[in-house]
Amino acid sequence: MLVLALRSVRQRPGRFLATLLSAFLGAAIVMAFNSLHDTAGAPGVDAVSSETLRTAAGVVGGYGTLLVFFAVASTLTVNVRQRAAELELLRCSGATPGQIRRMVVSEALAVALVGTAAAVLPAVLGGRLLVELFQDTGQVAASVDHSFGAVALSSGVGVTLVASAGAALLALRRVTRGRRRTVRRRSWLAWAALAAGAVAASSTFAFSATDEMLMAFPAQGAILLSVGFALLAPRLLSGVLGRLALGGASGWLAVRNLRRRAGELSGILMALILFTAVSTATLTMQAVESDEVAASGMVKSVDAKTLETLNYTVVGIIVAFVCVMLVNSLYAATTYRGREFGQQRLAGATPGQVLGVVGVEGLVLTVVGLLFGTLAALAGIVPFTVVRGDAVLPEQLAGVWAAVATVGAAATVGTSLFTARRVLRIPAVRAVGASA
Amino acid sequence: MVRNRARHDPRTEPAAEALRLVKVTKSYGTAESTVTALDGVTLGLARGTFTAVMGPSGSGKSTLLQCAAGLERPDAGIVRVDGTELTGAGETELTRFRRGRVGFVFQQYNLLETLTVAQNTVLPLKLAGRRVDRRRATEILTAVGLGDRLGHLPDQLSGGQRQRVAIARALVAEPRVIFADEPTGALDTRSARDVLALLREAVRVHGRTVVMVTHDPVAASWADSVLFLADGRLAGRMDAPTADAVAERLAHLGDDAPVGV
Ligand SMILES: Nc1ncnc2c1ncn2[C@@H]1O[C@H](COP(=O)(O)OP(=O)(O)OP(=O)(O)O)[C@@H](O)[C@H]1O
Ligand SMILES: [Mg+2]
Numbered sequence: 027m028l029v030l031a032l033r034s035v036r037q038r039p040g041r042f043l044a045t046l047l048s049a050f051l052g053a054a055i056v057m058a059f060n061s062l063h064d065t066a067g068a069p070g071v072d073a074v075s076s077e078t079l080r081t082a083a084g085v086v087g088g089y090g091t092l093l094v095f096f097a098v099a100s101t102l103t104v105n106v107r108q109r110a111a112e113l114e115l116l117r118c119s120g121a122t123p124g125q126i127r128r129m130v131v132s133e134a135l136a137v138a139l140v141g142t143a144a145a146v147l148p149a150v151l152g153g154r155l156l157v158e159l160f161q162d163t164g165q166v167a168a169s170v171d172h173s174f175g176a177v178a179l180s181s182g183v184g185v186t187l188v189a190s191a192g193a194a195l196l197a198l199r200r201v202t203r204g205r206r207r208t209v210r211r212r213s214w215l216a217w218a219a220l221a222a223g224a225v226a227a228s229s230t231f232a233f234s235a236t237d238e239m240l241m242a243f244p245a246q247g248a249i250l251l252s253v254g255f256a257l258l259a260p261r262l263l264s265g266v267l268g269r270l271a272l273g274g275a276s277g278w279l280a281v282r283n284l285r286r287r288a289g290e291l292s293g294i295l296m297a298l299i300l301f302t303a304v305s306t307a308t309l310t311m312q313a314v315e316s317d318e319v320a321a322s323g324m325v326k327s328v329d330a331k332t333l334e335t336l337n338y339t340v341v342g343i344i345v346a347f348v349c350v351m352l353v354n355s356l357y358a359a360t361t362y363r364g365r366e367f368g369q370q371r372l373a374g375a376t377p378g379q380v381l382g383v384v385g386v387e388g389l390v391l392t393v394v395g396l397l398f399g400t401l402a403a404l405a406g407i408v409p410f411t412v413v414r415g416d417a418v419l420p421e422q423l424a425g426v427w428a429a430v431a432t433v434g435a436a437a438t439v440g441t442s443l444f445t446a447r448r449v450l451r452i453p454a455v456r457a458v459g460a461s462a
Numbered sequence: 463m464v465r466n467r468a469r470h471d472p473r474t475e476p477a478a479e480a481l482r483l484v485k486v487t488k489s490y491g492t493a494e495s496t497v498t499a500l501d502g503v504t505l506g507l508a509r510g511t512f513t514a515v516m517g518p519s520g521s522g523k524s525t526l527l528q529c530a531a532g533l534e535r536p537d538a539g540i541v542r543v544d545g546t547e548l549t550g551a552g553e554t555e556l557t558r559f560r561r562g563r564v565g566f567v568f569q570q571y572n573l574l575e576t577l578t579v580a581q582n583t584v585l586p587l588k589l590a591g592r593r594v595d596r597r598r599a600t601e602i603l604t605a606v607g608l609g610d611r612l613g614h615l616p617d618q619l620s621g622g623q624r625q626r627v628a629i630a631r632a633l634v635a636e637p638r639v640i641f642a643d644e645p646t647g648a649l650d651t652r653s654a655r656d657v658l659a660l661l662r663e664a665v666r667v668h669g670r671t672v673v674m675v676t677h678d679p680v681a682a683s684w685a686d687s688v689l690f691l692a693d694g695r696l697a698g699r700m701d702a703p704t705a706d707a708v709a710e711r712l713a714h715l716g717d718d719a720p721v722g723v
Contacts, residue, residue, distance in 0.1 A: 275588045279577075286576040369572045372533070373631070374561045374586040376554040454553075455533045458572055 042137050044101040044354035049141030049186050051350060052094030055343055057149035057174075057182035058156060059086045064175035065157060075166040078332055082156070085336055086343065091185050093347045098186075099193035100293055100351045102134060104358040106197040107290075127198060134194035138186045149182065150174045163331050216257035223250030223405065230409035240414060241311050241333070248406030252303030255398040256296035263288045263295055266394050276382030279370070284387055294355050295395050298434055301348040302399025305430050306423075307406045308341045313422040314411055349433075353441045360384065360445035367449055368457030377450050384446040388439035395438070396431055477545030480639050480671035481507040481530055486539030488525055499525040500536070501694035507673065509638075512665045514682035514703070515675045516712060517691035523675040526691065527641045530673065531564050532556045544638050561590040565632030567642040571624040573616040579603065579627050580612040586635045602630045605660060607653065621648040629657055633664060640664060642674040646681050658684045679708035690715055 062083035066076040106113070113126055121129075153172050160166035227247030233240045255262065267285045272278065284291065312334060319330070367380050375383075411420045449457070488500040499522040507513055515523050528534040530541055532548040541548045544563050548556060560566075573582045583603060584594045603609055606626040616624055625648050632640055642661065646654035662684055664670040674685065682688050683705040690698040692715055700711060 275591065278588060279585075282581070283576045366574065366576075369574050370585075370589075371553075371557065372566065372568065372572055373574070373582075374557060374589040374635070376557045376589075378554060379589060453534065455528050458568070458570060 042105065042133070044350070044358065045098060045105060045134070045137050045190075046141050047350055047354070048094070048097035048101050048347075049138045049190060050145050051346065052090065052097060052189070053138075053142040053145035053182045053186040054148045054152060056087060056090045056094060056185050057145060057178045058152035059083045059090060060181040061149065061153035061172065061174045061178035062156060063177040064173045065153070065170060067175075067177070068171070068173050071170050072167055075160075075170050078160060078165045079157075079170075081332060082160070082336060082339075086339060087181070090343065091189065093343065094185055095189040095193060097347050097351050098134070098138070098190050099196050100297070101354050101358075102130075102190075102193050103197040103293070104355055106130060106194075108358060108362050127195065130198055131191050131194045134190040135187060138190035139183075142183050142186045145182065146179075149178065153178070159335065160332075163335065165332055165335075212257050213261075216254045218254075219250050219257065220254035223247045223252075223254055223402070226250055227405045227409050230406075230413055233413060235414050241315060241337075241410065244406035244410040245307060245311060247409075248303050248307035248403050251405050252300050252399060252402035255303075255402055256299045259295040259299065260288050260292040262398060263292060263391075263394060267390075270390070272386060274382070275375070276379050277386050279375075280383045280386035280390065283383065284390060290359065291391060294352060294359070294438070295391055297348045297352045297355065298391065298395025298438065299399040299402070301345060301352070302396050302430055302434055303402035304344050304348075305341050306400060306403035306427055308337050309426045309430075310403070310407050310420060310423050311410050312337050313426065314414060314420045317422065318414055345433075349437055352437050356388075356438065356441040357445050360442055361449060363446075364449045364452060364457045367446065368452075368454040371450075371454035372458060380450060381443060381446055384442045385439060388442040389435075392435045392438045396434060399434075400427065476509055476638050476669070478509055479506055479542075480509045480511070480544055481505075481673065482540070482542040483526075483530060484540040484542075486526075486529055486536045486541060488522075488529055488534060488536045498694050500529065502539070503691075503694070503696055505689065505696060507671060509671055510665060510669045511687070512662055512672045512685045513674070514685035514688045515673065515691060516677070516679075516682055516688055516708065517697070517715065519677075521691045522694040523691055524643050525694075527566075527643050527673065527675055531566050531639075531641045532560060533566070561586065561635065563638045565635055565637035565640040567625075567628050567632045567640070567645045571616070571621070571628050573624055573627055573631075575616055578613050578615055579608060579619070582616065582627055583631045583634055586631060590635070592635075599630070599634050602633050603627070605656075606630050607656060622650065622653055625649060626653065626657065629660065633660065636668070637670065639671045639673070642672065644675055644677065646676065646678060654678075654681060679703075679705040679712065682708045 060083055062079040065071070066079035066083070071079075113130075116126055116129075117123070153174055157166060157170065157172040161168050161170070224247070226243050230240070230244045230247070233243070264285070267281060267288065270281055272281050316334065370380050370383070371377070407420065407423065408418055411417055483503055483505050486500055486503045487498070489496045489498045491497050501522075503522075503526060515526060517523055525534060529536045530543065532541065532543070532551070536549070539549075543559075546559060546563075548559070551559070574585065577585065580596070580599060580603070583599050584596070587594045600609065600612065603612060606629055608623060608626055608630065611619065611623065616627070619627070625645060629642070629645055632642070640661070645661070646657055649657060658681055661672050661674065665672050665686075672685075674681070676682050683703050685703065687699060687701045688703045688708055688711075689696060690700070690711065697715055698711065700707065
């Protein structure tokens with residue numbers, strides 16, 4: 027099975043590219059931040075510097091682990107789903123479920139190892155950059171030297187491998203097992219997340235404008251709400267699509283495709299909702315906070331600075347990951363549709379009409395994702411600005427939202443159209459025959 | 463460019479010759495390993511005829527149909543459908559041309575998984591921006607024995623049922639020329655007969671031209687004439703075929719052009 031796994035990776039390296047990229051990015055981030063632990067642990071580092079370094083490593087390291095898991099899980103699910111037929115064939119030719127599991131997990135581990143190995147050098151450079159960043163803002167003493175050691179390496183390898191193996195098992199279960207149980211558990215989780223988010227967002231009102239912790243609650247609230255919405259994504263999408271009627275052959279086909287594929291597409295919608303909510307909420311609140319501090323003429327404390335740096339870093343990482351997930355899921359999903367596009371063309375669709383279908387689908391996804399993401403973000407932003415300033419909606423919101431929406435729309439619609447164009451280069455009869 | 467005397471308007475008078483191929487050649491593969499699927503095929507089919515194409519597996523039947531329908535581009539030669547030359551047109555142009563003139567029933571079923579039987583059937587009309595006559599679609603689906611399955615999805619149908627949806631889809635657009643690649647390949651004798659009757663009705667009653675690839679001498683005997691293909695070349699023609707004569711001829715064909723099965 028291991029031989030089979032390695033051969034399948036070698037023969038179709040393209041299919042593992044996204045998983046590799048997720049593992050690589052994940053390992054790089056985890057190692058870069060965990061190298062701050064190594065740096066803080068080195069002899070002769072003062073207490074304040076050590077504290078800052080460890081906080082940063084702890085916060086982002088935790089987020090990073092989660093993100094690696096989600097990103098690898100998402101890319102692997104796409105990968106396993108694409109190969110459902112191949113795996114079924116293996117099963118029919120006598121492979122036991124255990125053998126198939128071992129094969130898929132071995133593949134995931136092999137890819138994770140390669141990704142981690144490639145991530146070491148970028149992680150060393152990234153860690154050095156982080157230390158310099160903290161030194162520039164005076165949060166870490168200039169005498170501190172970056173060091174990359176055991177903690178960074180072991181956590182990088184450990185987190186990536188464990189996440190990949192776990193994600194592979196999860197992906198296999200998702201693809202091979204029925205959905206019923208998970209759906210129920212998922213909606214239970216979704217409501218819990220929404221409730222917790224609502225509580226967190228409203229507890230903002232219990233704080234005063236100058237509290238250090240003020241931003242934490244609305245931010246967590248927005249994130250939890252967006253997780254809730256994301257978990258409900260398949261249902262939200264079906265709900266919207268049930269009411270949607272678009273004109274033209276392309277619109278007609280797009281709505282029907284989306285309805286039937288709501289389950290598959292929910293991964294993409296999830297990524298969009300999380301991306302919109304987290305980046306809009308965090309960036310807007312941070313901008314409000316910075317402007318308020320600047321207006322009051324106070325000098326920022328080291329803690330406030332650390333918080334700001336962390337906020338931006340976390341958002342940066344989340345955005346990068348979600349973009350990778352989004353682009354990969356869409357790329358894979360669209361590539362996989364070559365046969366379907368071929369069928370549309372053979373039924374009399376011009377390439378332009380096929381692109382129209384894909385474009386409308388992307389647009390609908392974007393609008394739904396932005397809608398619920400923005401809703402979650404607003405649930406955090408409004409309490410925060412009411413307490414911190416006097417307005418209900420901060421003026422910084424418009425700019426941030428426009429930027430976020432542009433990136434989200436460009437990633438979704440752009441990836442779909444770009445991939446579809448490539449797929450359409452294959453003649454229709456062959457596209458249809460190839461996977462038959 | 464699609465050079466045509468008849469323009470793209472399907473309401474113009476049909477040409478007397480439905481299909482003309484002149485020295486059509488098509489090979490697949492790379493420089494090192496090429497397979498010549500069609501080797502200088504020249505043929506002409508009059509309007510309102512029912513023609514069967516037969517030959518061993520791999521002899522180029524599907525390729526012939528695909529080149530004739532403008533779905534594959536020949537390496538050399540001329541293809542003229544309903545008086546319009548297809549050679550050298552872009553995909554969009556070819557698609558627009560095909561919509562009004564050409565129907566195709568494929569060896570694989572090629573139904574869209576996300577659409578129901580009824581939706582799949584009217585899809586070509588929708589895509590062409592033509593008026594969708596649901597009553598007519600239901601009529602044709604009933605004729606192929608699927609009147610009670612309009613709301614089903616393709617994966618809820620058997621292989622033969624899917625094949626029949628594909629045939630209904632090709633008929634609904636009322637094309638001048640219908641290409642069918644083993645339309646009865648997955649059907650039992652009775653459904654096969656129904657399908658063949660439909661195709662023959664399209665020819666006799668509606669004056670359409672049907673070209674059908676088949677391996678079955680009985681199916682071929684429904685046609686007005688049979689073209690035999692071996693190794694990418696035309697290897698004979700039989701008018702007013704009977705099942706026995708066709709089977710006989712096929713066996714003989716196997717002698718000249720052995721296939722490595
Ligand atoms: N897309 C392709 N790429 C490479 N070779 C091809 C392709 N399509 C067909 N061929 C080759 O061209 C030859 C003719 O194929 P074709 O499909 O036309 O045969 P056929 O007569 O329809 O056979 P069958 O009765 O099995 O359907 C075969 O040798 C086949 O291997
Ligand atoms: Mg064939």
